[in-house]
Amino acid sequence: MLVLKSLAVLAGTSLASAANLTVSVPSSPPLLLNPSSLAPSTHAVLIGPPGIQYEAPIRRDNTFTFPDLAEASYLLTVHSRDHFFPPLRVDVTKSVDGTQQETVQAWQTFRGNEWSNKGPFYGSGNGELRIQIQPSSQKNFYQDRGGFNIIDFVKSPMILMALVSVAFIFGMPYIMDNMDPEMKEEFDDMQKKGPLSGSSGAAAQLQNFDIAGWLAGKGSSTEQGAGDTGKKR
Amino acid sequence: MLLPLLAATTLFLAPACAVFSDEAWNIDYHFALLGAPKEDTSFFHRPNPSSKASLIYTLSEEHALGAVNPRDGSLVWRQLLASGGDAHNASFLRAGEGQDVVISGIGSEVAAWSAAEGRLVWNVHTDGPLEDVEILELSDGKETVGAKDAVALSGGDRPMVQRIDGASGAVKWQYSIDGSDAPFQLSASSTEVFAILLHKTILGYVKLRVVALDPVTGQKTDEYMLSSENELATADNIISVGANSASPVIAWTDAAHTTLKVNVVGTKSISSFSIEKHDENAIERVRMHAPYHINSLSHFLVHYETATSHWAEVYHINLKNSKVEKAYSLPRVAGRGAFSTSTADANVYFTRVTRDELSTVSSASHGILGRWSLSSFGVASGVGEQVEPVHAVSEVSVKGDTVSAIRTTVLLSTGDWVLLRDGKGIWNRPEMLASTVAVTFAMPADVVALVQQLEVEAHGNPVAAYIHRVQRHIVDLQKLPSFLVSMPKKIVQGFLGTSADDAAGSDMFGFRQIIACATRSGRLVALDAGHPDRTLWNTDVADLKPGQSWRPSLSSTKDGVIQVSSVAGTGVGYNATDGQHLAGDLPIIPDEPDLLTSRAVRYTMRGNSLEATYDWSPSWTFTPIHGERILNLVPRPVDDPVASIGKVLGDRRVLYKYLDSNIALLATAHDASSKANFYVLNTISGAIIYSNAHPDVDLTAPISTIMSENWFAYSFTSEASDATTKGHHLVIGELFESLIPDDRGAMGASSNYSTLQTASEPFTLTQTYQIPELISRLAVTRTRQGITSRQLLAVLPASNALVGIPYGILDPRRPVGRDATKDEQAEGLMRYAPVLDFDPKWYLNHQREVVGIKDVVTAPALIESTSLVFAYGLDVFGTRLSPSFSFDILGRDFNKFQMLATVAALAVATFVVAPLVMRKQVDQRWRFL
Incomplete structure (x- = not known):
């Protein structure tokens, strides 16, 4: 805050040794077509060494301006209601050529990494730096429930299997009826020989399965019963 | 059978706790508040010269600048301005006629905001604190078309007047005021800018010094002292109206309010009027209302107020000879009243709001142009309390001799801000909730x-x-x-499914709890968590004198009763449903440093050490090392049920939690080395059972702490160093009896233990996460039996958000440097990542912006799965949370139509298929025979 106060004094004269940073938000499709649609609460925060922090609200021309920065290494974060912005590192250092102006440099930085790990270079300027920052992603607040969808329901393998078997149950008699007699005889023979058919075959056993008896624990007698019915026939 | 089970489990695990799109906007509620609007910083203004509809702009007592749509009371935009820690709390808001910006002044910053969207246009910092800001309503040919310049008067060591360019914010000229006189106010006429200063005479009286400046060059053209004689004892008796008008006036009274003196700024003559007494009560306040436009008639109204009634007098200024004459008076009416000034072209209208009537008069004559009776303002108030208007702002359109339409916003004594259109209440904004200082949940x-x-x-x-x-x-x-x-x-x-759970009258799930909020102005406001859109009741509980503050604490230990107490001690009970006063008197005790109280242990700050008293006798003291100061202390909540004493691991073994109801987290700061220390204390013995220190911490940034169950969490901002990376960090620590599964460590064998005799130290696991933004406050969800997993609630002031972080994400047992094993996966643990990004789906406020949250309170609902959350500060936000999903209630995701359709489809299928199957069986029997 101390630094900000000196601005008014300097306002009349030309800005001699002030380091200014201007961050603008350009149109960046497809995430943010029109930066003027950003909420007025959008703001940028520069966090310097302990105790030094600057905050700038977004301006009408889609920029954030930080006048008169002290020499330090800053973390720049932009907070917006609907978008995420990447964090930047901004360094304000004494100029190497000994002039009064300070050098402002900006890089991308990465959370969870050491501070010296710098990303892409955003730019450098003497006394003043203008950089552009683009949103990295849009905030999506809502979780949709896995609702009921008839197409998804039909697509599931269980339902597909059931549908196939239904088709067989209803379709088979028609196919059988439309078969020519010779083939039908052949098929019948095959069925009779098959392990599933016949009075003592698995199919018959399944069909005549005595649930009540089985539940009552008469495991062996069920088979007997099945055999009996077979004899009666 | 296995498949649906599997599907169900994956369904439970797949999405992290999130805001569902069908629940958002339905179960949560939010009041985007501004705080009580100030009279001189509230007005109707067109956001663009071209637009027909105007908005209401205000800069409130909470320093929130905002625009409100007069049609429905919704907030158009809002900016929370930093006051700069200024003691005298002056704030200004001005809008020039036909301008698309509004200009605010607060602390030492003058800023212009675009009126339509609320974005910053320019800002200027002054040397000293601002004393006044005005807009120059004149054209000197040099200013850019459209933008009117502002003039600012600042105090401090070097008081000065500055003219600021309306388009760019550049300072056009500045005039330093010499002498030691305190700057008081600015006034501007069409030709001159006047700086009014207060000159203290040797006898202690105040004299008014007027400095006239040329608006174009900033040169002093004239300076004189008004002979206010010895009647002006303090600046409080000046009831001036500065501002822009054809003839700005300054008015004052003597301390006893017997004479009114008026001076037209720029002239030296003072008109004196004696104030008539209308009843036996002494006049308490005199206010002045005048038009704010340079081309309006120079008429003004003086409003007198006694304890029981009010009246007003209208004065005219003769522009030719600058003489002030009394024109007419408005009769005395019982109760308090509010006057507002509105202009249409040159005409000036005064609108009067009383307890039961709204009326408009023209400034030229006393004939009433429109009168509407007000049955009630439609706001909740205390039992037998008379709702009074405090101040009002009006927009009047007059056709011929009658008012064709009038919109008036009135701030009421209950703290509600209402809009009356032609005398009918259109909306009300519960602005008193913006100054909430304490909250509790209570059962109806x-x-x-x-x-x-x-x-x-x-x-x-x-x-x-x-x-x-x-x-x-x-x-x-x-x-x-x-x-x-x-x-x-x-x-x-x-x-x-329209109102299954919030049907009036029934509250099976405990969602309709009453939220009692104590406001800074000494009122107690009750909201219904099920129907938050209406205030249940709103009573004045603490009769505070102006300038007096109270530190209320609210509790509801007995169901249906809200206990209010100031500081600590015996409280006053109120019926939770209707706000009836039950028993007791509320003593307002002056502030004394006192920390939280848990159970019988009370904590008091004595100097720089923390003293714990148990049953009123000192138990232990915690004195930090030299140079360290105590930041805060968070004990485990008193009502913190825990369902399981252990954590079940993936292989069915158990890690035992260190559960002690008497533990607290203490944070201290060492400013010299910028180090923050965190201690977990046993509050009975005073023993430190865990401590941690973090170097390079920004101690000016908020450090938030929380303690619950067997874990604690804190967050801080750190500077880059070899050990840490620059940014914000969240640390979570969990206490276990032993880190070996199925082993209770030292406590295993003993059936009884005392913290005073046996020193049992927990095994603590901690983990640090780097978080993208600052956390200003931490809270935790609470459920009835503590079976449901917990969510850490964090207030993010930078994003204006409140996030609910599932505990599973933070778990310090997340494996570091390797992938989770099968057993760990079964527990829901995943590989540790140092960066914890807040998923937008965790934002409880979702698309809304909750601004200025100071604290979050939680309460259990009657059903186990749900916790009620209420956040307050400037905004008020509340919701219901089910951290482990709604396992005991059919939520909105339960589709009743689908269930019935499935049953119906199955029934139909059974009826259709049954004869088919029967026929087939019969056929088969015949075939085999």
């Missing part, structure tokens, strides 16, 4: 009544209990007809 009294009756029956003798019960049932029978009538509606509603 009617729910409690049944519980009490059942208790009577349980404890009485059998015969009496039986008679009581029969009587109760007879009383209940009277409700049967209305119940039967409402039955079909209820069924239909329940079926459609």
Whole structure:
């Protein structure tokens, strides 16, 4: 805050040794077509060494301006209601050529990494730096429930299997009826020989399965019963 | 059978706790508040010269600048301005006629905001604190077309007047005021800028010094002292209206309010008027209302107020000879009243709001142009309390001799801000909630009544209990007809899912708890968590004098009763449902440093050390090392049920939690080395059972802490160093009895133990996460039995958000440097990542912006799965949370139509297929025979 106060004094004269940073938000499709649609609460925060922090609200021309920065290494974060912005590192250092102006440099930085790990270079300027920052992603607040969808329901393998078997149950008699007699005889023979058919075959056993008896624990007698019915026939 | 089970489990695990799109906007509620608007910083203004509709702009007592749509009371935009820690709390808001910006002044910053969207246009910092900001309503040919310049008067060591370019914010000229006189106000006429200063005479009286400046060059053209003689003892008696008008006036009274003196700024003559007494009560306040436009008629109104009534007088200024004449007076009316000034072209209209009437007069004559009776303002108030208008702002359109339309916003004595259109209430904004300082949840009294009756029956003798019960049932029978009538509606509603859980009258799930909020102005406001859109009641509980503050604490230990107490000590009870005063007097005790109280242990700050007293006798003291100061202390919540004493691992073994109800987290700061220390204390013995230190911490940034169950969490901002990376960090620590599964460590064998005798130290696991933004406050969800997993609630002031972080994400047992094993996966643990990004789906406020949250309170609902959350500060936000999903209630995701359709489809299928199957079986039998 101390630094900000000196601005008014300097306002009349030309800005001699002030380091200014201007961050603008350009149109960046497809995430943010029109930066003027950003909420007025959008703001940028520069966090310097302990105790030094600057905050700038977004301006009408889609920029954030930080006048008169002290020499330090800053973390720049932009907070917006609907978008995420990447964090930047901004360094304000004494100029190497000994002039009064300070050098402002900006890089991308990465959370969870050491501070010296710098990303892409955003730019450098003497006394003043203008950089552009683009949103990295849009905030999506809502979780949709896995609702009921008839197409998804039909697509599931269980339902597909059931549908196939239904088709067989209803379709088979028609196919059988439309078969020519010779083939039908052949098929019948095959069925009779098959392990599933016949009075003592698995199919018959399944069909005549005595649930009540089985539940009552008469495991062996069920088979007997099945055999009996077979004899009666 | 396995498949659906598997599907169900994956469904439970797949999405992290999130805001569902069908629940958002339905179960949560939010009041985007501004705080009580100030009279001189509220006005109607067109956001663009071209637009027809105007908005209401205000800069409130909470330093929130915002625009409100007069049609429905919704907030268009809002900016929370930093006050700069200024003591005298002056703030200004001005808008020039036909301008698309509004100019605010607060602290030492003058800023222009675009009126339509609320974005910053320019800002200027002044040397000293601002004393006044005005807009120059004149054209000197040099200013850019459209943008009017502002003039600012700043105080401090070097008081000065500055003219600021309306388009760019550049300072055009500045004039330093010499002498030691305190700057007071600015006034601008069409030709000159006047700086009014207060000159203290040797006798201690105040004289007014006027410095006239040329608006173009900033050169002093004139300076004189007004001979206010010895009647002006303090600046409080100046009831001036500065500002832009054809002839700005300054007015003052003597301390006893017997004479009114008026001076037209720029002239030296003072007109004196004696103030007539209208009743036996002394005049308490004199206010002045004048038009704010340079081309309006130079008429003004003086408003007199006594304890029981008010009246007003209208004065005219003769522009030719600068003489002030009394034109007419408005009669005395009982109660308080509010006057507002509106202009149409040159005409000036005064609108008067009293307890029961709204009327408009023209400044030229006393004929009433429009009169509307107000039955009530439509706001909740205390029992027998008279709602009074405090101040008003109006927009009047006059056709011929009658008012064709009038919109008036009135701030009421209850703290509500209402808009009246032609005398009818259109909306009200509960702005008193913006100054909430303490909150509690309470069960409604009617729910409690049944519980009490059942208790009577349980404890009485059998015969009496039986008679009581029969009587109760007879009383209940009277409700049967209305119940039967409402039955079909209820069924239909329940079926459609429109209001299954928030139907009025029934609260099976405990969602309709009463939220009592104590405001800074000494009022107690009750909201219904199920129907937050209306205030239940709003009573004045602490009779505070102006400037007096109270530190209320609210609790509801007995169901249906809200206990209010100032500082600590005996409180006053209020009925939770209707706000009836139950018993007790509320003493307002002056502030004394006192920290939280948990159970019987009380903590007091003595100097720089923390003293704990147990049953009123000192138990232990914690004195930090030299140079360290105590930041805060968070004990485990008193009511913090824990369902399981252990954590079940993936292989069915158990890690035992270190559960002690007497533990607290203490944070201290060492400023010299910028180090933050965190201690977990045993609050009975005072022993430190865990401590951690973090270097390079920004101690000016908020450090938030929380303690619950067997874990604690804190967050801080750190500077880059070899050990840490720059940014914000969240640390979580969990205490275990032992880190070996199925082993209780030292405590295993003993059946009883005392913290004073055996030193049992927990095994602590901690983990640090780097978080993208600052956390200003931490809270935790609470459920009835603590079976449901917890969520850490964090207030993010930078994003204006409140996030609910599932505990599973933060778990310090997340494996570091390797992938989770199968057993760990079964527990829900995943590989540790140092960066914890807040998923937008965790934002409880989702698309809304909750601004200025100071604290978050949570309360359990009656059903185990749900916790009620209420956040307050400037905004008020509340929601319901189910951290482990709604396992005991059919939520909105339960599709009743789908269920019925499935049953119907199955029934139809059964009926259709049954004959087919029968025929087939019969056929088969015949075939085999």
